[in-house]
Amino acid sequence: MLSAEAPLVDTAVLDSNNNDTTINDTPTPAPDTATSSLIEDVTLTIIAHPYLDELADKIRNEPIPWEGYERAGLITADEVAMIQHVENKSSEEITHVMSEHGLYYAGMYLDLMHKLARVDAVQKVLVMIQDMLNEHDERIVLFHQASEGRPGYPFAPFHKALRINDEFIGIQSSKLLALLVCSTKNRDIDIDDFFRWMTFQLQSRNPSLIELNIQILDALFHIPAYRKSFWNTLHAMDSFINVLKKGTSNPQVTYEAVFALWLLTFDEEIAANLNRKYDVIPMLVEIAKSAVKEKIIRVVVATFKNLVEKAPKANLSAMLVAKLLPFTEHLHTRKWSDQEVVNDIDLIQAELQNNFQSLTTFEVYASELETGKLEWSPPHQSENFWQKNAVRLNENDHQLLKMLARLLSSNKTEILAIACHDVGQYAKYAGADGKKYLHDLGAKQRVMELMTHEDQEVRYYALSATQKYFAMSS
Template structure:
């Protein structure tokens, strides 16, 4: 079983403890130990980070010069020299005896130093202190107990330095600190705003590491919603998943991105709004269709199950439109090593079949329009459908009519443009005298006439047909 999968049970258990009210001291200790174990399982690492750690570890810092100019004290210098270039095994007895003093030293230096080379070195020293001994992070909590803003503030400050390594390593340690306290009054918003920009970085290793950090933070339920509410955060995350093929991402990167989405869908409000905001269901369906890795299919199907369990009305119609049902039928024929996959596939398949039998034709049509996934399904081509439902495009302040117009204006897909022209032509034909006025008021008439010269013959044909219907209503 993969490390990330082992965490599933721990997530549920931890949330049960936290939901019971203010934890007792014993429960706090239990939560901390469990969270440390979870962060161990979700190791935040990357070859780039390993190379940078080694490079900085081998870089000589002129500590004596910094002592002479008052940047560090004589005692600071002695403590640094005592641990610098030590192996993990050599650091063991030192940290067992003096770990609390080193945690206090590192926090103080992180807070008062602004030099990039010194901050990089201190972050490497902290990394080496915690390497294979993540429980030592509790020493930083203890060392910062009597100092306002500690132990988090020095690492928040480091995020503003502008150095790539400092940003990644500081956010990694911040994540470990945040994940090992039961306090939820932490200002997480600054971190998520910073990470939103990191998710837009052109360097793939920066994105990969920040996704791993999110996977650790999202084990805390409150922080899923905080990320969701951060401006452009979810869009930045989902855009990386949507560009997976374009950026030639490997299965591991796709898995980690999908795992992040899976964690978010444990929040009911996020599960309700995620597809409407980001149109993520078609992306996940396509990734599940094209991947050969079982773990990618596992996390995507688990995400669909979450979305169905948390918000069936919002997600099941979109899943039908995205052709998830035939994919489930195909996946049911494959052999899986993990029985959970089979159970999840059967659950999703059954829910989709039940929904397909209960949804009206208009509800399926509305789901297509709302998500911009127009296809030549029977409803578009049925005269009976338009006779019965054309007026319904005016419901809810003309929501569907406005969305069709929006697709007509913004879409670059020839198929979507052709269907939108066809549908608006049918709306004009069957909506009565007001339909023509509404079409003109929304700007659809001008756009339809522009599309009469489109390079695609089907778009041109349906634009011409809609124009003829428009003028026949004069």
């Protein structure tokens, strides 16, 4: 049973031979928190990729002049001796050394990360740390033990390394930070700086780096406080959502990205604002429809469940607009290996059906504006609807009218045509102030520009709206 709200203590996983997301079934339970058995064999993402292994192998074979560093006063003779005792040794030899002296090596590696600045030396230290932890993730605890009484440790040396302009140092330090964070109750006070750094990494053109960073987020988001930290980091969510929107041909990467999103939705504030800011509901519907792996659909469904349970008012209407109800009806007919998926689908379907029956026509229309998913539904074409509701677009400082005005810049012709039509209906029924509001928002000017649009339907409704606008002013 996976508890996404549980603090993961001493459960960090490192496996360089497995690039799939796996989770054990021993998370520390958190009292009075929401739980989910989305995938019973998952608790913490493995942070691994062949690309990272290839970089490490190249660095491992490069000689480093440690004696020269000693003569320069950068490291001590004892440190040189300890390095040479494990450098380029077999895993069996390293295991023997670490079983007796692991705590001393953890302390030395932290010191080296803190005081060294040369790229080749820092790379080598990071590879030695990886060799220390390989198939022995429990040794990560040694870094915490070696940091007792040392303010900022064990996190600070790896934060320092992030400032070095090197791809391997950046991603390997990030991975170790994630493992350190997820293996202690102590919080990394510089996590905001870490997330700012990751924001840029998520914009990389290297898909391997993006996947590794998504895996790191999967690990960090198991800790509730870090979800909010990432959410509040400038441009962090934009970079993350762009990864999802661009899509990938790799089902594993898609799964890892949606898994991170699912973890974020355990936070009520995030669940309430996620779709409003990033329009994720229709995107998730499309991901589930095109998924070839059942686990992708499962994590999408679990995300919808969180959105329904944590923030129903913010999400149910948008789900109806995205046609999630008929999609859940389709999912209900499929065979599932996990009964909890069936339960989640039933819950979502029931909530959507109840919400659909209670929605007024105006709420349906408002949801279309809020999501930007205009279509020729009955409200648009009903004169009675506009007679009753045109002035309601002025409520809350013209919030809905502003949304309608923004849709006049859509890159989709159907949305442009519908938006022009609606502006015309608003101008016709909103009263004497309607003209002024449209002018102030720039909607009048934009509609007039659309009279020369290449699409015939857009031109027609733009002309019609313009005529209604000027008829209103006469």
